[in-house]
Amino acid sequence: MDLEPVWLTLKLASITTVLLLIVGVPLGWWLAHRRSWFGAMIGSVVALPLVLPPTVLGFYLLVALGPHGPLGLLSASAGFGTLAFTFPGLVIGSVIYSLPFVVQPVQASFEAIGNQPLEAAATLRASPLDRFLTVALPLARPGILTGATLGFAHTVGEFGVVLMIGGNIPGQTKVLSLAIYDYVENLQYHEANILAGGMLVFSLLILLLLRVIAPRQSGRA
Structure with missing residues (x-):
């Protein structure tokens, strides 16, 4: 069995998660303290991947990353070529697609803190960045x-x-989910079952981890 899609998936998920935290934590903080129509609009745009069919989002990302799209033109003018059908393009699409899954729990966590701890730190002359x-x-x-x-x-x-x-x-964009699809399409059910079973175990472990985290978060609220 070719395990390259597994390593490519882990690489994609790791890079995407780092970028999501870099973008999502400040954005979640901003949304938690922005009570206006503009904040509501930005929050709605961030949450769009939750309700949009993946093919719709993927289509518009393909147009944006393609040779005539804004991101594709920007990348080409910088000498990197177009981003569609490349690993960097996958990273950009994954960040956009998974952004609400990071921003929403981060925003809820910041909102649960309340103003009292921050006000107490302000009385001790802590700067906004320090707080x-x-x-x-x-x-x-x-x-x-x-x-x-x-x-x-x-x-x-x-x-x-x-x-x-x-x-x-x-070797470039064939990740784990696509490898399973290929195996099923080629009637290689044994290989598909191995990969699908691994993802099933992985998903169960993620749910167990979230059940451990949730009580700690509610205890701090």
């Missing part, structure tokens, strides 16, 4: 861990979006 780094982040750690876990797991299980923007190129 964020030394007060908000440690208190929101369970929500951040939940978001990171969900983002990683969601990226591992992607199918529709990665098929649309990455194709099914061995």
Whole structure:
């Protein structure tokens, strides 16, 4: 059995999760403290992948990453070529597709902290950045861990979006979900069963981990 899709999936999920935390934690903090129509609009845009069919999102990402799309033109002008059907394109699509799974638990965790700890730190002359780094982040750690876990797991299980923007190129964009699809299409049920069983065990472990994290988060609320 070719295990290259497994390592490619783990690589994609790891890079995507790091980028999701870099983007999602500040965005979740901003949304938690923004009570306006603009904040509601940004939150709705972030949550779109939750309700959009993966093929719809994948289609628009394919257009954006293609040779005539804005991201494709930007990448080509920088000398990197187009992003469609490449691993970097998969990373961009995965970040967008999994963003709400990170932002929403992070935002909820920041909202659960309330204003009192931050106000107490302000009375001690802590700067806004200091309050964020030394007060908000440690208190929101369970929500951040939940978001990171969900983002990683969601990226591992992607199918529709990665098929649309990455194709099914061995060694470049053929991730685990696509490998299972290929095995089933070729009637190689034994190989498909091994990979699918591994994903089943992985999903169960993720759910167990989230059940451990959730009580800690509620206990801090």
